[in-house]
Amino acid sequence: MTNKEAYKLITALMDTPAPAGTKLEHARNQTLKNASSFVEAYNDKLEDLNIDYCSTDDKGNIIRDPRGQYIFTKDNQRALSKELKKFMDSE
Numbered sequence: 001m002t003n004k005e006a007y008k009l010i011t012a013l014m015d016t017p018a019p020a021g022t023k024l025e026h027a028r029n030q031t032l033k034n035a036s037s038f039v040e041a042y043n044d045k046l047e048d049l050n051i052d053y054c055s056t057d058d059k060g061n062i063i064r065d066p067r068g069q070y071i072f073t074k075d076n077q078r079a080l081s082k083e084l085k086k087f088m089d090s091e
Contacts, residue, residue: 053080
């Protein structure tokens with residue numbers, strides 16, 4: 001299963017309503033609990049890629065916008081997009 005497929009599955013599970021106290025709720029919650037390590041690793045990888053490709057000042061400090069979001073040059077944004085696609089298509 002690729003990271004993209006796993007992400008879609010987890011997103012679908014989180015969006016699926018399950019009545020309280022049902023077997024469906026229990027199965028959904030258990031699956032999401034088991035997927036928590038994937039979600040954590042996925043978020044860590046995204047953060048690492050953002051840091052690798054974001055803009056920095058002449059001292060190497062990360063530049064952020066007023067909302068705290070990373071700022072990217074056009075070339076770095078393209079490179080980040082390629083890396084994200086590679087990561088999402090990997091197992």
